[in-house]
Amino acid sequence: MLYREAGQFRTTYAQDSQLLPLWQDKVGMAAILGVGFLVIPFVASDYWLSALLIPWLILSLVALGQNILMGYAGQLSLGAAGFMAVGAFACYNLILRIEGIPFLVALFLSGICSAAVGIVFGLPSLRIRGLYLAVATLASQFFIVWALDKFGWFKNYDIAGVITAQPIIIFGHNFNSPQEKYWVVLGIVVVLTLLAKNMARGSIGRGWMAVRDMDVAAEVTGLPLMWTKLQAFAISSFYCGVGGALFAFAYLQTVEPSAFTIDLSFRILFMVIIGGIGTILGSFLGAGFILLTPIFLNIFFHTVLGKAVDATVASALEQIIFGAMIITFLIVEPLGLARLWQLTKERLRLWPFPH
Amino acid sequence: MSDFNFFLEVLIGGLLSGLMYSLVALGFVLIYKASGVFNFAQGAMVFLAVLSFVGFMELGLSFWAALPVTIAMMVLVGMATERFVLRPLVNQNENTLLMATIGLAFVIEGVAQLAWGVDVRRLDLGIRDEPMPWLADNFGIFVSELDITAGVVAAVMVAALAVLFSTTKAGRGLRAVADDPAAAMSIGIPLQQIWMLVWATAGVVALVAGMLWGARSGVQFALVLLALKAMPVLIIGGFTSVPGVIVAGLIVGATEKLAEVYIGPYFGGGIEGWAPYMLAVLFLLVRPEGLFGEKIIRRV
Numbered sequence: 001m002l003y004r005e006a007g008q009f010r011t012t013y014a015q016d017s018q019l020l021p022l023w024q025d026k027v028g029m030a031a032i033l034g035v036g037f038l039v040i041p042f043v044a045s046d047y048w049l050s051a052l053l054i055p056w057l058i059l060s061l062v063a064l065g066q067n068i069l070m071g072y073a074g075q076l077s078l079g080a081a082g083f084m085a086v087g088a089f090a091c092y093n094l095i096l097r098i099e100g101i102p103f104l105v106a107l108f109l110s111g112i113c114s115a116a117v118g119i120v121f122g123l124p125s126l127r128i129r130g131l132y133l134a135v136a137t138l139a140s141q142f143f144i145v146w147a148l149d150k151f152g153w154f155k156n157y158d159i160a161g162v163i164t165a166q167p168i169i170i171f172g173h174n175f176n177s178p179q180e181k182y183w184v185v186l187g188i189v190v191v192l193t194l195l196a197k198n199m200a201r202g203s204i205g206r207g208w209m210a211v212r213d214m215d216v217a218a219e220v221t222g223l224p225l226m227w228t229k230l231q232a233f234a235i236s237s238f239y240c241g242v243g244g245a246l247f248a249f250a251y252l253q254t255v256e257p258s259a260f261t262i263d264l265s266f267r268i269l270f271m272v273i274i275g276g277i278g279t280i281l282g283s284f285l286g287a288g289f290i291l292l293t294p295i296f297l298n299i300f301f302h303t304v305l306g307k308a309v310d311a312t313v314a315s316a317l318e319q320i321i322f323g324a325m326i327i328t329f330l331i332v333e334p335l336g337l338a339r340l341w342q343l344t345k346e347r348l349r350l351w352p353f354p355h
Numbered sequence: 356m357s358d359f360n361f362f363l364e365v366l367i368g369g370l371l372s373g374l375m376y377s378l379v380a381l382g383f384v385l386i387y388k389a390s391g392v393f394n395f396a397q398g399a400m401v402f403l404a405v406l407s408f409v410g411f412m413e414l415g416l417s418f419w420a421a422l423p424v425t426i427a428m429m430v431l432v433g434m435a436t437e438r439f440v441l442r443p444l445v446n447q448n449e450n451t452l453l454m455a456t457i458g459l460a461f462v463i464e465g466v467a468q469l470a471w472g473v474d475v476r477r478l479d480l481g482i483r484d485e486p487m488p489w490l491a492d493n494f495g496i497f498v499s500e501l502d503i504t505a506g507v508v509a510a511v512m513v514a515a516l517a518v519l520f521s522t523t524k525a526g527r528g529l530r531a532v533a534d535d536p537a538a539a540m541s542i543g544i545p546l547q548q549i550w551m552l553v554w555a556t557a558g559v560v561a562l563v564a565g566m567l568w569g570a571r572s573g574v575q576f577a578l579v580l581l582a583l584k585a586m587p588v589l590i591i592g593g594f595t596s597v598p599g600v601i602v603a604g605l606i607v608g609a610t611e612k613l614a615e616v617y618i619g620p621y622f623g624g625g626i627e628g629w630a631p632y633m634l635a636v637l638f639l640l641v642r643p644e645g646l647f648g649e650k651i652i653r654r655v
Contacts (some may be wrong), residue, residue: 315468320465
């Protein structure tokens with residue numbers, strides 16, 4: 001009843017290929033964006049903005065990058081945090097060393113830097129696949145973080161190793177408060193998500209999926225395998241790099257190699273699995289889920305036990321729950337939360353009637 | 356001390372510590388051979404095994420009492436893994452299984468820390484991690500006793516596993532399952548029992564590896580990183596080859612130590628962490644199936 005396509009005809013090709021064909025979707029998306037841009041910044045407290053919403057958006061962007069590589073192109077990578085680190089340090093150095101470079105340009109260029117590194121580390125994928133590739137991508141994780149840590153130039157010879165990120169200045173305005181940072185992050189995420197959605201449903205995405213499903217067959221049908229794989233690595237790393245730069249500049253406010261550990265890589269992997277492999281929506285749902293679980297656990301302990309639990313116990317429990325969730329999702333719903341949403345939509349088409 | 360002796364020392368130290376990686380990697384190979392699962396949780400199993408062992412000893416059990424208790428526990432863990440993680444995921448592609456074992460690694464790490472706490476513990480096996488006097492006196496080469504013990508243990512384990520695989524009934528069944536699970540099932544080999552056996556064996560291997568590593572660097576959370584250290588060994592050796600693991604372990608161990616000593620200073624040290632990976636990646640570019648792995652043939 002609520003969500004029906006009945007009576008909405010598509011009479012031209014343009015209508016057929018539009019992003020949101022149903023008016024319900026259009027209204028829903030407009031409402032989400034409206035609330036996101038105009039309501040939340042004024043309603044949410046600073047804590048909500050800087051501790052939840054900003055990291056959620058940023059991690060969603062990174063998960064989207066991971067999803068492009070893993071979900072669409074089928075190349076399992078375990079080094080997302082390494083590419084985030086490249087983005088963060090590239091952005092820091094660009095702003096530091098190039099006088100008067102606009103923040104958005106620096107952000108874009110740091111994505112490009114990360115993409116270049118991604119191509120280099122994607123090269124083994126031309127020879128190896130599957131598990132061997134997954135292990136090889138670990139090399140990128142370790143090497144990048146080590147290199148950023150060891151070579152003083154990247155850190156501008158800072159002894160402490162923790163560098164304060166420069167302020168975000170766009171068109172002469174310093175985006176300093178959580179509210180302003182949120183706008184910047186949201187704007188970038190929306191643009192990049194739209195781009196990803198269109199890539200995924202266009203010829204680029206079809207190429208990725210062909211490689212994912214059977215690379216030899218894809219090559220036989222005339223798809224340039226090398227180009228497609230490296231393209232996936234480059235675009236995925238671009239997203240991770242921009243996400244990493246935002247992570248450092250808008251969320252952590254510091255630039256340090258130790259923020260981008262393998263643990264973060266795994267978390268991003270989990271976001272994709274739980275959210276839904278090969279879906280745009282899934283990246284957002286998964287990031288939210290992984291981010292919120294520890295917070296809910298904390299609240300749960302507070303209300304049930306009436307006191308704060310020891311930090312080590314809490315983190316151990318968190319690990320167990322994450323791990324168990326991963327296994328459960330892989331067994332019960334391999335397509336993740338996005339699939340659950342899809343099923344809900346199917347239900348809404350018929351509701352309240354059974355058939 | 357002469358340069359050559361120093362080189363020999365570094366080389367031997369590297370080779371022997373490489374064997375300790377081999378011990379960890381052995382657990383991976385066992386499981387991959389039999390069930391096609393790349394068990395990312397092997398490092399976590401090493402951690403759980405040795406932490407529990409030390410934990411049981413702290414509870415008042417003697418060394419020889421704690422050993423069977425821990426082995427029994429690891430067998431149970433292996434069986435539970437088979438029952439609750441692998442059986443529902445049978446016939447899924449290998450990436451899914453890999454991700455499931457990453458989840459499993461998180462669960463095991465969490466459980467281990469919840470049960471035994473996060474303190475670093477010492478494990479005393481009665482073997483000193485000091486240069487062996489006999490070698491030092493006669494040849495002027497300083498090699499740790501623990502390293503040599505690890506080498507001997509690794510050799511014994513490999514020999515025992517080779518015997519187990521080639522002569523016993525269960526071993527033959529295991530090889531059949533590794534070859535073709537469906538065919539093995541159709542001639543009446545109990546697939547699930549074989550898998551449980553494999554996971555239990557991997558648990559025991561994990562305990563042995565954990566005890567040696569625990570004696571060296573303390574029983575602590577860092578042990579889970581061993582799994583990551585063992586990966587280049589696996590890649591170079593090939594996922595399916597037991598001898599490959601030993602040879603690759605030697606290569607990785609030697610490269611790591613030699614690179615750290617001779618190339619490391621130019622970069623300010625710390626290249627141990629990734630040098631083996633780079634070696635592995637370069638290796639893959641030449642031989643994608645590893646040294647002794649089965650040739651990968653892909654059909655459409």
